[in-house]
Amino acid sequence: MAAWTNIFATIFLACSAFALPTTRQLSASCSLSNARLQVPSNQTQLTAPTIAPTFIALGLGTQNYTCNATSSTYVLTGAVAELFDSSCIYGTPAFDTAPEVAYTAWDATTGLVTPQDVITTLALVPNPLVLGQHMYVPNPAGTGLSPKWDFTSSGGTAGNPDAYAIGAKIGDLPSSDSTLNIDSLMIKVVEGSLANEIFRVQNNGGQPPAQCNAQSSNITVKYTAQYWFFGGNVTGNNI
Ligand SMILES: *[C@@H]1O[C@H](CO)[C@@H](O)[C@H](O)[C@H]1NC(C)=O
Ligand SMILES: *[C@@H]1O[C@H](CO)[C@@H](O)[C@H](O)[C@H]1NC(C)=O
Ligand SMILES: *[C@@H]1O[C@H](CO)[C@@H](O)[C@H](O)[C@H]1NC(C)=O
Ligand SMILES: *[C@@H]1O[C@H](CO)[C@@H](O)[C@H](O)[C@H]1NC(C)=O
Ligand SMILES: *[C@@H]1O[C@H](CO)[C@@H](O)[C@H](O)[C@H]1NC(C)=O
Secondary structure, eight states: OHHHHHHHHHHHHHHHTSOOOOOOOOOOOOOOTTOOOOOOSSOSSOOOOSSOOSEEEEEEEEEEEEEETTTTEEEEEEEEEEEEEOGGGTTSHHHHHHHHHHHHHHHTOOTTOOHHHHHHHHTSSSSOOEEEEEEEEEOTTSSSEEEEEEOTTSGGGTTOTTOEEEEEEEEEEOOTTTTTBOOEEEEEEEEOSSOSEEEEEEEEEBOOOSOOOSTTOEEEEEEEEEEEEEOOOOOOTTO
8 A cells, every 4th residue: 555655646746747737627517416415324413415416526635723732632723625526427436436546645645736636647537627615714603714615716607606605514423433534514504505505425534633732833634525515506607
């Protein structure tokens, strides 16, 4: 495994030396009418909608943390991820393996390599559409930060100022390997027209070390996940 990841790291480093195309071309998005989210049985945190999702994205990015030296633990300060359309691999074996395959490659990269480089090099989907970006913004209702998914400048919704969602967590299911992988989440949308409900599942990586000691020392931890978007009412040139 170590040799394999080193090979990938070398490939990505080599790739990053070339001028990779920066234009994000649109590939045909595929129908999700038969797609249904499966959640683990025997738990009450995640309730799968019975309807088809509007979008499914593969997210590659980082979870950001700062050290609280009083408790000696890392506290989440945000996340940044690029969201790639997964609709065209739904129903194929690549759909289920993509988050883990992408994580193994993404985790082996160094600073200059972008999520787009990883996705282009892996070629899990030919010419994958970038649906949008994930980040954190000030909580619209009060204190702290809230997760946001922004499709206003990418993909078929580019140019639609309502094609975003700000969410609040309503369900949280830890991974079976919770020292490594961030939790699966069910999120209700509190602002924006992109979706009514969002799920983060198939999580790989993203967890900080158990302990820290220097106040405000900040780290970013790479992760991948699948995001499912339900409901919403966005329109655009290509949807
Ligand atoms: C459901 O969870 C309980 C408590 O964790 C466990 O004892 C039981 O074996 C689980 N059942 C199944 C079918 O996974
Ligand atoms: C840091 O940890 C302490 C002790 O658990 C807690 O009282 C405090 O609110 C935390 N600070 C932040 C910014 O999370
Ligand atoms: C999180 O880290 C990324 C680097 O991976 C950085 O670009 C981004 O600004 C950070 N965001 C926050 C909210 O800290
Ligand atoms: C579209 O969705 C947003 C957010 O869910 C909602 O506030 C708005 O009323 C909806 N518009 C229509 C025309 O359904
Ligand atoms: C670490 O992150 C915190 C919270 O985002 C910020 O207030 C602080 O300035 C950062 N510290 C450094 C050294 O960048």
